[in-house]
Amino acid sequence: MASDTTRPSARHADTAWLTGMQAVNDEAVGLLDVSIIDASAGVDLLVDAMRGDPEAAALLQAIRQAADRVRKAPRRHPALCICCPRSVKRIRPGTVFGIAVPATPNPTGAIGFVFCDRCAADRNTLAAKAADGLRRIWPTLRQVEITHPEGGRA
Numbered sequence: 001m002a003s004d005t006t007r008p009s010a011r012h013a014d015t016a017w018l019t020g021m022q023a024v025n026d027e028a029v030g031l032l033d034v035s036i037i038d039a040s041a042g043v044d045l046l047v048d049a050m051r052g053d054p055e056a057a058a059l060l061q062a063i064r065q066a067a068d069r070v071r072k073a074p075r076r077h078p079a080l081c082i083c084c085p086r087s088v089k090r091i092r093p094g095t096v097f098g099i100a101v102p103a104t105p106n107p108t109g110a111i112g113f114v115f116c117d118r119c120a121a122d123r124n125t126l127a128a129k130a131a132d133g134l135r136r137i138w139p140t141l142r143q144v145e146i147t148h149p150e151g152g153r154a
Helices: 015-028 039-050 054-072 123-137
Strands: 032-037 096-102 111-115
Touching (some): 015 096, 015 111, 032 039
16 A cells, blocks of 8 residues: 555544554655565464564564454544444454554554444455555555565566
8 A cells, every 4th residue: 555644633632643654654765565464464464473483473463452442442532444434442363453654664654444343244345445544544555566576676
């Protein structure tokens, strides 16, 4: 996904969260890799992290931070689903997370988010739902499909 350097929407009032979002956006220089992580992908990440994969370890850290944010959110201001205005008050065994990471060689930040049970029910549409949710934060976000990931001639 690509974004410009426009600040995230002011409707998200948490200053620390906004600062973190802006830092990730600045680091991304307009390009984010978005991963959807359900329970089975989480197990694979855990195995890869235990084998020493730094990318898997970083994704697990981002998931942990997103889960902590849900758990620690005040009752009056619960965490919200990335797709809809439903609150997410608990992390359950089937909770689905998303992680947006700057598509740079050595990213230092990431954006972790969560899907409510209803939005996560259709696993085939999660990537599109995540894109729509991120677009609400950054209205100029656009999806980019990389057709030659190995590169090529200019």
